[in-house]
Amino acid sequence: MTEAQQKAKPEDTEVWEPVPRVVRPGETHVAPPEDALVLFDGKSLDQWVMTDDRSKPAEWIVSDSVLTVNKETGNIETRRAFSDYQLHLEWRIPENITGEGQARGNSGVFLASTGKGNAGYELQVLDSYHNKTYVNGMAGSIYKQFIPLANPSKKPGEWQSYDVFWKAPVFEADGALKTPAKVTVLFNGVLVQNNVELQGATQYIGKPSYSAHGPAPLKLQAHGDKSEPISFRNVWIREL
Numbered sequence: 001m002t003e004a005q006q007k008a009k010p011e012d013t014e015v016w017e018p019v020p021r022v023v024r025p026g027e028t029h030v031a032p033p034e035d036a037l038v039l040f041d042g043k044s045l046d047q048w049v050m051t052d053d054r055s056k057p058a059e060w061i062v063s064d065s066v067l068t069v070n071k072e073t074g075n076i077e078t079r080r081a082f083s084d085y086q087l088h089l090e091w092r093i094p095e096n097i098t099g100e101g102q103a104r105g106n107s108g109v110f111l112a113s114t115g116k117g118n119a120g121y122e123l124q125v126l127d128s129y130h131n132k133t134y135v136n137g138m139a140g141s142i143y144k145q146f147i148p149l150a151n152p153s154k155k156p157g158e159w160q161s162y163d164v165f166w167k168a169p170v171f172e173a174d175g176a177l178k179t180p181a182k183v184t185v186l187f188n189g190v191l192v193q194n195n196v197e198l199q200g201a202t203q204y205i206g207k208p209s210y211s212a213h214g215p216a217p218l219k220l221q222a223h224g225d226k227s228e229p230i231s232f233r234n235v236w237i238r239e240l
Helices: 003-007
Strands: 037-040 048-050 061-063 066-068 076-078 085-092 107-113 120-125 159-167 177-179 182-187 190-197 231-239
Touching: 085 107, 107 159, 120 182
Parallel strands: none
Antiparallel strands: 037 231, 048 076, 061 066, 066 231, 085 159, 085 231, 107 120, 159 182, 182 190
């Protein structure tokens, strides 16, 4: 590790302007098409395992057809690995959420999980309804890389949706990057990421970078903030 890397701070890669304009979204609830793989049907976590020990089944909470983060157990990820895909999932910030900034309903969808912990490419999940934070860390951002084109966040307690179109990175035989990952994201039906080329995997401190990998699971984050845990439902994927 270089001296510059040792001195790096999380704040070095925070961007606060320009602030995306607020857009009032419409209603979105998309049922899975016939060729989709349903990752969460409101009943079973059979498609999920614990990230830090893939031999263990997922240990989050399923109740009333809703999947809720269990912060005591850690991140979960899919049993199966994927390359290019279309993903739909719905998420909800608790109505009684407290805190501010990044400590307000923080989670994430890792579009490709490349290792334990928070390794991979993160689409941020956060309460961004009247909640100021750095804009490359708000809901709809590719964390610490791309600011969302708009802010269509709903109030805490209301269901929100992501529709993701993911093009996985491709690597040469020697591990060099051949083509970068690309992603398009609709947030509550509003385009917030338009076929952006990722600069690499997510880094909390420092610049994003690539490391060669193949097909990878999806991962949902159990963030360590002290706010109430968020919930998910209607999660499905179509391989492309």
